[in-house]
Amino acid sequence: MCLGIPGEIIEYLPEQPDLARVDVSGVRRVINVGLLTDDLPKPGEWVLIHVGFALSKIDEAEAAAALEFLEGIGQAYEEELAALQESMIE
Amino acid sequence: MRFVDEFRDADKAHALAAKITALCEPGRQYKFMEVCGGHTHTIYKHGLEDYLPESITLVHGPGCPVCVIPMGRVDDAIHLASQPDVIMTSFGDMMRVPGGDGSFFDAKARGTDIRMVYSPLDSLKIAKNNPDKRVVFMAIGFETTAPSTAMTLLRAQAAGLTNFSIFANHVTIIPAIKAILDSPDLRLDGFIGPGHVSTVIGCRPYEFIARDYGKPVVVAGFEPLDILQSIYMLMIQMSEGRSEIENQYSRVVPWDGNMVALKVINETMELRPYFEWRGLGFISHSALSVREKYASFDAELLFDVPGVRVADPKACQCGEVLKGVLKPWECKVFGTACTPETPIGTCMVSPEGACAAYYNYGRMNRNRVMETEVSRA
Numbered sequence: 001m002c003l004g005i006p007g008e009i010i011e012y013l014p015e016q017p018d019l020a021r022v023d024v025s026g027v028r029r030v031i032n033v034g035l036l037t038d039d040l041p042k043p044g045e046w047v048l049i050h051v052g053f054a055l056s057k058i059d060e061a062e063a064a065a066a067l068e069f070l071e072g073i074g075q076a077y078e079e080e081l082a083a084l085q086e087s088m089i090e
Numbered sequence: 091m092r093f094v095d096e097f098r099d100a101d102k103a104h105a106l107a108a109k110i111t112a113l114c115e116p117g118r119q120y121k122f123m124e125v126c127g128g129h130t131h132t133i134y135k136h137g138l139e140d141y142l143p144e145s146i147t148l149v150h151g152p153g154c155p156v157c158v159i160p161m162g163r164v165d166d167a168i169h170l171a172s173q174p175d176v177i178m179t180s181f182g183d184m185m186r187v188p189g190g191d192g193s194f195f196d197a198k199a200r201g202t203d204i205r206m207v208y209s210p211l212d213s214l215k216i217a218k219n220n221p222d223k224r225v226v227f228m229a230i231g232f233e234t235t236a237p238s239t240a241m242t243l244l245r246a247q248a249a250g251l252t253n254f255s256i257f258a259n260h261v262t263i264i265p266a267i268k269a270i271l272d273s274p275d276l277r278l279d280g281f282i283g284p285g286h287v288s289t290v291i292g293c294r295p296y297e298f299i300a301r302d303y304g305k306p307v308v309v310a311g312f313e314p315l316d317i318l319q320s321i322y323m324l325m326i327q328m329s330e331g332r333s334e335i336e337n338q339y340s341r342v343v344p345w346d347g348n349m350v351a352l353k354v355i356n357e358t359m360e361l362r363p364y365f366e367w368r369g370l371g372f373i374s375h376s377a378l379s380v381r382e383k384y385a386s387f388d389a390e391l392l393f394d395v396p397g398v399r400v401a402d403p404k405a406c407q408c409g410e411v412l413k414g415v416l417k418p419w420e421c422k423v424f425g426t427a428c429t430p431e432t433p434i435g436t437c438m439v440s441p442e443g444a445c446a447a448y449y450n451y452g453r454m455n456r457n458r459v460m461e462t463e464v465s466r467a
């Protein structure tokens with residue numbers, strides 16, 4: 001829950017300007033980007049995701065580093081990813 | 091049990107450690123607190139203490155939001171979940187936290203409808219799909235998760251949902267740090283500031299630590315080198331007699347935080363006069379409740395919440411561990427009665443808890459730790 005998960009913005013959902021589809025370690029899910037309305041990320045940019053919300057923009061190198069940290073955590077990250085996979089944000 | 095990893099940049103770490111050592115005044119002891127559980131995890135995963143000179147001690151702070159939820163609050167939540175037609179929803183981290191009468195998992199096994207969700211927005215969806223049920227979201231976390239709860243509440247209102255509410259247990263980091271600074275049994279020299287919380291609140295709220303308490307703060311990232319770099323920055327400040335707020339993690343943390351996030355928190359929630367923290371006791375203005383304006387989404391008003399108070403189990407020394415007064419292995423039940431599988435205290439529940447971090451990375455007993463300390467000496 002405290003883990004910030006890096007995701008790459010793929011596309012915004014039509015007619016839902018605060019929802020975007022992201023790619024997280026190959027998992028595609030919808031997240032809310034409403035907390036970044038001051039400076040919305042574009043497709044191809046990376047964000048740190050906390051409990052279904054993008055909380056900050058990051059660059060690709062930081063995303064890679066964050067991912068490595070998470071993979072090192074092991075089980076807790078797997079659980080978080082599994083939870084994200086179940087998630088059905090709309 | 092896992093073993094401490096050598097990490098990719100071990101050479102750089104040794105080089106940084108040498109620079110840190112060079113700044114240590116002979117005969118002086120340094121104590122720095124890492125506030126955030128994510129940092130505690132990195133420190134133990136990579137055995138960072140073993141890189142540092144013996145005169146530097148890292149103390150683990152209260153920054154694991156699951157670890158600070160008092161038992162009575164868990165019991166209140168289970169009481170709430172047991173009301174007719176209620177579906178309680180909660181993050182996975184919360185499920186094993188022991189209350190006075192068992193955990194959410196235990197309650198679930200007894201037939202209470204408690205569901206794990208990844209996001210408060212999933213909870214909102216459950217409410218939409220179950221119009222004849224009352225869906226409560228157990229909201230926990232520091233400022234990292236509070237904006238998500240706030241946004242979800244606003245969405246619930248926009249959608250005109252009347253069967254969704256929030257059981258607010260959000261805590262705020264600054265009063266906890268202040269309580270630690272004011273506690274007489276601990277002398278700290280500086281802080282490794284939390285990373286993700288600071289993406290929301292920014293760096294300014296820490297200014298009082300430098301100004302009023304004369305202690306440096308360096309907001310840090312989560313890589314092993316980030317943490318060593320931050321300790322180096324703290325040591326430079328100390329050797330130059332400065333105490334300032336510095337941002338080692340500026341690649342993620344903006345100095346002013348996330349304005350939108352702060353705005354939605356402030357719109358929907360307000361500070362409680364006081365809130366009980368596990369192990370730390372009551373701290374004033376340290377937690378958030380739903381604003382009156384949004385009373386129809388406040389589970390504490392919609393339901394009768396008993397306000398149970400349960401003393402922590404006698405054997406449990408989580409309070410001392412959370413304040414950094416004791417190392418986890420100094421707790422009498424550490425690794426024997428209290429393990430991640432059967433936690434007695436909350437510090438053993440979450441992987442970010444100090445006790446779980448020690449346990450998972452093999453610092454399981456005094457002997458081993460003392461051996462390490464002897465070998466370092």
Ligand code: SF4
Nearest residue numbers: 407408421428435445
């Ligand atoms: S070992 Fe268990 S009871 Fe002791 S301080 Fe840690 S979590 Fe609390």
